[in-house]
Amino acid sequence: MKPIKITTIVFLTILLMNSTVGKAQTTANISYTVSFPDAQAHYADIEMHISGLKQNNLDLKMPVWTPGSYLVREFAKNIEGFSANINGKTVASPKINKNTWRISSKGVSSVTIKYRVYAFEISVRTSFVDASHGFLSTSGIFIYPANMLHSPSTITIKPYKDWSKVSTSLEMVNNDPFVRHSPNYDILFDSPIEVGNQDVFGFDASGVKYEICMYGGGNYDKERLIKDVHKIVDQEAAVYGENPNRHYVFIVHNHLRGGGGLEHLSSTVLGASRDAFGTEKGYQSFLGLVAHEHFHLWNVKRLRPIVLGPFDYDNENYTTNLWIAEGFTEYYQEIIVRRTNLYTPENYLDQIAVEFNTLENLPGKDVQTVAESSFDAWIKAYRPNENSNNTTISYYNKGAIIGMMLDLEIINDSKGKYSLDNVMRYMYTEYYKNKKRGYTDAEFKKGFEMFAGKKLDDFYKNYVNGLTPIDYNKYLGYAGYKITDELANSNDATLGIATATTAAKKVIVTAVTRGTAGYIDGININDELTAIDGNPITDASTMLNDKKPGDKLAISLIRDGLPVNLTVTLLRNTRVKYKIVPVDNATPAQLAVRKKWLSL
The missing domain is CATH 2.60.40.3650 (Immunoglobulin-like)
Known part of the structure; x- marks a missing residue:
C-alpha cells in the first residue's frame, strides 16, 4: 500500500x-x-x-x-x-x-x-x-x-x-x-x-504491514525473528509517537560472510552471514543492524539535515550533521535493543564501552572533529587509506557517544522528566511534519537546549566542533557508573604497527600508528620485515617476546626491493580497554537516572 x-x-x-x-x-x-x-x-x-x-x-x-x-x-x-x-x-x-x-x-x-x-x-x-x-x-x-x-x-x-x-x-x-x-x-x-x-514472511505492527524477505538461505528462526523484530519496531515507533508507513520491507541478503545495511524511505537492505543467526552473538548483531536501519525510517529519511532532500543526484550533498543522522542512529540501535530486553543492561554497557575504545584508540580523534568527519564523508569515510586511522574518526562512532552524553545530560538536568527521545520526537514533529523541511545545525542545537534547559555552546565547542578529550566519567556519573581501564597497569612494549603474513611467509607492514615507535623511527607501510637483532622473523606475533619499553631493536627490512636497516626504540603500548562499572554507593539521584536511561 x-x-x-x-x-x-x-x-x-x-x-x-x-x-x-x-x-x-x-x-x-x-x-x-x-x-x-x-x-x-x-x-x-x-x-x-x-x-x-x-x-x-x-x-x-x-x-x-x-x-x-x-x-x-x-x-x-x-x-x-x-x-x-x-x-x-x-x-x-x-x-x-x-x-x-x-x-x-x-x-x-x-x-x-x-x-x-x-x-x-x-x-x-x-x-x-x-x-x-x-x-x-x-x-x-x-x-x-x-x-x-x-x-x-x-x-x-x-x-x-x-x-x-x-x-x-x-x-x-x-x-x-x-x-x-x-x-x-x-x-x-x-x-x-x-x-x-x-523467503518472504512478516507481521503487522499497529496497522503497518512488515515483510522480511530473505535471500540466500540461512539458519534463521522465522518465528523468533518475527517476535523480536516486532519488539524493535514497536520500541522505535514509541520514540516518535507514530509509524509513518503502511508497508515496510526488510530485504536481507544472506551470504557466507555478509554485513552492512542501507536505509530507505519505506524499506531497508541488510547484509548478513547466513549461518550467524544460530549464535547469540551473531543473532544480537543482526538485531542491532535491524534496529539501526529501521530507526532511519524517522532519523534521516524524514527527520533530516536540510541538504539531504530533495537530492542533487549529480553532485555531493554536504552536511556537517551526519553525527546526528548516523551517529544517533547507532546510539539508538543499542539502546532500543536494550529496551526490548533482548539483552541485559550489562550487555548494553559492554557495547557502549566498545564505542569508547574504538574512538580512544584512534590517533585521528586528535585531528578530525565529528562535524568535519560528517562533512568529509564524501572524500574520506568511504575511501580509507593506510593513514586514515591517524587522521580521521567515524561520525557513526563519535556521534553515538555524543548521543549517549546528551541523553544522560538531559535526563540528569531534567530530573528524569526528559531524555534524548523528547528531542528526537520534537524535531521530527517540528521540522518533518510541521515545517515540512530538513533542519539546520543551529536548529537541532536549539532542540537539545530546549530539553536540557541550558545553552550548549561549550558542549558544541568542545565535542562537536572541537577536539576536547571526552570526560566519560562525568556523563556516566549521572547514572552512577564510571570507566576503568583494564590495560592501565600494562607495561607491554609495541612497535605500533600492523602486519600481514603472505603465502610465502613474508611479514608485510600494513599500518603504522601515529606517535608509536614504528612511526617515530621510520617503519613504512609495505615494508617487509626480515629480522630483529639479526634473528629472522618467522612469526610476527612473537617477534617482541621478552622485549620491554625502552629496548632498542635493530630491525632489518626490505623496502621497494632494497635492504634497509633501522634502529627502533620500543615504547609502551598506550591502548586503552575501558569497562563500565557501577560507582560505589550510588545516590538516589544517580539510580533514578540509571533507571530512566537503561529502562530498568
Whole structure:
C-alpha cells in the first residue's frame, strides 16, 4: 500500500524542485521494463519509454550516488548498449558528460531508450544479478529525464526463468506484483527491488504491514525473528509517537560472510552471514543492524539535515550533521535493543564501552572533529587509506557517544522528566511534519537546549566542533557508573604497527600508528620485515617476546626491493580497554537516572 506520508513528501519535493530549477518542468508519461535475458552473466536490460515530450532536447541522466551512502560511485560506468529510438528509427544519443546522454527531441512526442546494466557488486548499495536472483539498487539502474525528478513512472519486471517474487516498497499496479508504480524519482531511487525466489514472511505492527524477505538461505528462526523484530519496531515507533508507513520491507541478503545495511524511505537492505543467526552473538548483531536501519525510517529519511532532500543526484550533498543522522542512529540501535530486553543492561554497557575504545584508540580523534568527519564523508569515510586511522574518526562512532552524553545530560538536568527521545520526537514533529523541511545545525542545537534547559555552546565547542578529550566519567556519573581501564597497569612494549603474513611467509607492514615507535623511527607501510637483532622473523606475533619499553631493536627490512636497516626504540603500548562499572554507593539521584536511561 501507499505509505501514509508519501503525498506530503511528493508535494514538498515538487515545490522545492520547481523553486530551484528556474523553469517550468515538462510533464511526461514514463515507463520502464526490466528483464534479465543474461542474468547468469550479471546483466539487467532496461527499456524506457517516454511520451508527452515538448522540448527541443531531452537529456537523460544516471545518478552518480545513492542516498544514505555518501560517496560518488559513478553508476554510469556500468551502462552499455545505450540507444534511442524515435518512430521506429535509431537516433543519435551522444553522451555529453559522464552521466548524461542527449537526444534531439524537437517536434517529437515520444522516445524509447534501451540500455544494459552490468550488476556484479555485492553490497547493500549496489546492484547484483545472477541466475539465482536480481537485486536492483534503483539509483544505479534507472536513468531519469533531466528536470523531471517529480515525474511518476511505472516499472514492469520480466523475471528470469522461474523467479516468482518481487519484494519492494513500491506499490503494485492492479495487484500485479511484477508491475510497480513510483510517484516520483526521489521515491524510486529510495525503493530497492528484490526479484527471485526469496523467503518472504512478516507481521503487522499497529496497522503497518512488515515483510522480511530473505535471500540466500540461512539458519534463521522465522518465528523468533518475527517476535523480536516486532519488539524493535514497536520500541522505535514509541520514540516518535507514530509509524509513518503502511508497508515496510526488510530485504536481507544472506551470504557466507555478509554485513552492512542501507536505509530507505519505506524499506531497508541488510547484509548478513547466513549461518550467524544460530549464535547469540551473531543473532544480537543482526538485531542491532535491524534496529539501526529501521530507526532511519524517522532519523534521516524524514527527520533530516536540510541538504539531504530533495537530492542533487549529480553532485555531493554536504552536511556537517551526519553525527546526528548516523551517529544517533547507532546510539539508538543499542539502546532500543536494550529496551526490548533482548539483552541485559550489562550487555548494553559492554557495547557502549566498545564505542569508547574504538574512538580512544584512534590517533585521528586528535585531528578530525565529528562535524568535519560528517562533512568529509564524501572524500574520506568511504575511501580509507593506510593513514586514515591517524587522521580521521567515524561520525557513526563519535556521534553515538555524543548521543549517549546528551541523553544522560538531559535526563540528569531534567530530573528524569526528559531524555534524548523528547528531542528526537520534537524535531521530527517540528521540522518533518510541521515545517515540512530538513533542519539546520543551529536548529537541532536549539532542540537539545530546549530539553536540557541550558545553552550548549561549550558542549558544541568542545565535542562537536572541537577536539576536547571526552570526560566519560562525568556523563556516566549521572547514572552512577564510571570507566576503568583494564590495560592501565600494562607495561607491554609495541612497535605500533600492523602486519600481514603472505603465502610465502613474508611479514608485510600494513599500518603504522601515529606517535608509536614504528612511526617515530621510520617503519613504512609495505615494508617487509626480515629480522630483529639479526634473528629472522618467522612469526610476527612473537617477534617482541621478552622485549620491554625502552629496548632498542635493530630491525632489518626490505623496502621497494632494497635492504634497509633501522634502529627502533620500543615504547609502551598506550591502548586503552575501558569497562563500565557501577560507582560505589550510588545516590538516589544517580539510580533514578540509571533507571530512566537503561529502562530498568
